[in-house]
Amino acid sequence: xxxxxxxxxxxxxxxxxxxxxxxxxxxxxxxxxxxxxxxxxxxxxxxxxxxxxxxxxxxxxxxxxxxxxxxxxxxxxxx
Numbered sequence: 499x500x501x502x503x504x505x506x507x508x509x510x511x512x513x514x515x516x517x518x519x520x521x522x523x524x525x526x527x528x529x530x531x532x533x534x535x536x537x538x539x540x541x542x543x544x545x546x547x548x549x550x551x552x553x554x555x556x557x558x559x560x561x562x563x564x565x566x567x568x569x570x571x572x573x574x575x576x577x
Contacts, residue, residue, distance in 0.1 A: 504550045508540065512552040520554045537564060
């Protein structure tokens with residue numbers, strides 16, 4: 499399940515959103531000339547362990563950016 503593809507019921511909408519976000523952020527600039535990367539993560543509230551994502555970056559770059567973001571977040575207090 500960790501590397502499963504995007505759930506079929508979300509695939510078309512995620513692709514549409516990715517095209518919209520990429521064009522909004524980068525205009526018509528192609529591929530490696532783009533300046534802004536993004537990742538959109540979605541999950542169902544009753545299934546938070548199953549996350550679907552789409553990005554305009556390759557997987558390794560997106561995971562690196564996500565790891566950097568998570569490292570800067572405060573840790574919840576385990577009371």
